[in-house]
Amino acid sequence: MRATAQWAIRRASRNPATIYRNALAADPATGRARALIAGLGECGTHQDVAALLPFLEHPSPRVRAEAVRAVRRLGGSLTRIAGMLADPAPVVVRSVNKALRTEPDAVPTARLWELLAADSPPHVRLGAYEQLRQKxxxxxxxxxxxxxxxxxxxxxxxxxxxxxxxxxxxxxxxxxxxxxxxxxxxxxxxxxxxxxxxxxxxxxxxxxxxxx
CATH class of the missing domain: 1.10.220 (Annexin V; domain 1)
Structure with a gap:
């Protein structure tokens, strides 16, 4: 649906990224945040990363997960994304793992072994395991x-x-x-x-x- 909407906006000689940027800036706490972040991640530029970084700390796990995908897609900081491997929400850790799939050196090996410890949450241990496998x-x-x-x-x-x-x-x-x-x-x-x-x-x- 977003792809169709973006196509229609471009057909009207408008830039969909501008719409997403303005909507997020106007009301970043809106219930549409996840969709707006996804859209900006699809058609924005590297300059949009700064506006997306605060959403990595959003209270909603699904918004955080979407922000991870958008930041990665636009070439944002891998270090900031990698630091979320210990996020309390499984959906976020899955998104981080996917974002780091082709970046085996993004997280220090010693840190991954720490996250694999038996007292870590199951989803965090799984994420650390998947990252160690890629080293x-x-x-x-x-x-x-x-x-x-x-x-x-x-x-x-x-x-x-x-x-x-x-x-x-x-x-x-x-x-x-x-x-x-x-x-x-x-x-x-x-x-x-x-x-x-x-x-x-x-x-x-x-x-x-x-x-x-």
Whole structure:
């Protein structure tokens, strides 16, 4: 519907982004904020990011999630978006994860491990897990094995499925062997996870990682 409206406005020789900007500036707390933010994100420019940033702190989770999408689409600060991985609303964290999907270095690895801690909300842990998986091949294997070795009830099944998928299809992305410290850590995690993944997969992983 927005696309049709924007087309009609352009046909009338008007700029839809101007309409969205003026409406948000006139009454930023309006119930139409989410739709206006989405529209501005679709046809605005990088100069509109400043006007959208305050909406990243809006009380409505859906407005915050829409603001994340709009800011990312217009080339806004990844650092500001990445800081919302601990947002209390699952819909916002999902939006952040999607925005950072092609930016594996946007969040420091140490911060992601902190968010993965067992005392974090489930949706925050899932978001941190998804971001860790995107870091590099060995971090992906590390986090999968870590969750399995810890007998993680929330993410263990997901980690096992991902580890199997990596073993079958993703090993080509492992261009270099892990460092000595990482290799040692992975070997320990394979030993701890073997009762869950089975001797055959454990042997395969040791072979892939050249640590067995």
């Amino acid at each position: 590099d091949a060995w971090t992906r294997v590390h986090v999968d094995l870590h969750l399995l070795a810890a007998r993680d009830t929330e993410l263990g099944n997901r980690a096992h499925a991902d580890l199997i998928n990596w073993s079958r299809r993703g090993t080509a992305t492992a261009y270099r062997t892990p460092t000595g410290e990482m290799a040692l850590r992975l070997g320990q995690l394979i030993d701890a996870a073997e009762p869950l993944i089975g001797a055959k997969q454990a042997h395969q992983l040791r072979w892939i990682l050249s640590i067995g």
